[in-house]
Amino acid sequence: MIEATLCFPLREGGDADEEVLLIEKRRGLGEGWYNGPGGKCEPGETPRECAVRETEEEVGLEVTDLEKAGELTFLLDGEAHTFCHVYRSRSFEGEPTSSEEAYPEWVPVDDVPYDRMWDDDHLWLPGVLEGNTVAGEFRFEGGEPLDEAAFVDHDLEWGVSLESRE
Numbered sequence: 001m002i003e004a005t006l007c008f009p010l011r012e013g014g015d016a017d018e019e020v021l022l023i024e025k026r027r028g029l030g031e032g033w034y035n036g037p038g039g040k041c042e043p044g045e046t047p048r049e050c051a052v053r054e055t056e057e058e059v060g061l062e063v064t065d066l067e068k069a070g071e072l073t074f075l076l077d078g079e080a081h082t083f084c085h086v087y088r089s090r091s092f093e094g095e096p097t098s099s100e101e102a103y104p105e106w107v108p109v110d111d112v113p114y115d116r117m118w119d120d121d122h123l124w125l126p127g128v129l130e131g132n133t134v135a136g137e138f139r140f141e142g143g144e145p146l147d148e149a150a151f152v153d154h155d156l157e158w159g160v161s162l163e164s165r166e
């Protein structure tokens with residue numbers, strides 16, 4: 001099973017609206033869709049280290065004080081495919097810049113483009129952006145690649161305790 005991460009930097013935007021940094025993915029899984037910065041963990045790397053590295057590589061932002069916000073399991077045709085650690089952070093340095101992998105964009109949390117994201121994101125990301133914690137299982141069918149499979153159903157648990165976990 002693939003171990004991966006997503007990181008959602010947050011800031012106060014204009015009119016005190018909160019904004020989240022999303023990326024438009026330029027290649028690989030989920031190409032053309034919006035998501036948080038993130039990607040696969042490397043051997044020997046903790047998920048937290050992975051989220052920091054991927055955010056720096058993809059958008060040039062140095063995030064610190066990551067708060068664990070979710071653990072998501074994506075199943076493909078009944079088999080566990082990807083286990084994804086989700087983080088929020090309000091502490092970062094630098095200005096988001098485009099990379100070969102991603103175009104970054106600050107988006108008001110009330111205006112996240114769920115119609116241009118993975119089909120499951122609208123189920124868990126609003127709660128994560130509100131400060132909640134979540135554990136979820138999301139079932140896809142139709143074979144590889146995961147981003148061409150059909151999202152069929154899910155289970156979600158809110159308010160889970162994650163802080164003791166990486």
Ligand SMILES: Nc1ncnc2c1[nH]c(=O)n2[C@H]1C[C@H](O)[C@@H](COP(=O)(O)OP(=O)(O)OP(=O)(O)O)O1
Binds near residue numbers: 027120
């Ligand atoms: N269903 C769903 N919703 C939201 N986000 C995701 C999924 N499935 C996923 O895999 N993801 C996330 C988890 C990861 O952050 C990325 C996929 O990983 P990534 O490493 O970016 O994938 P590639 O581009 O193929 O690989 P490398 O860049 O690491 O070579 O999507």
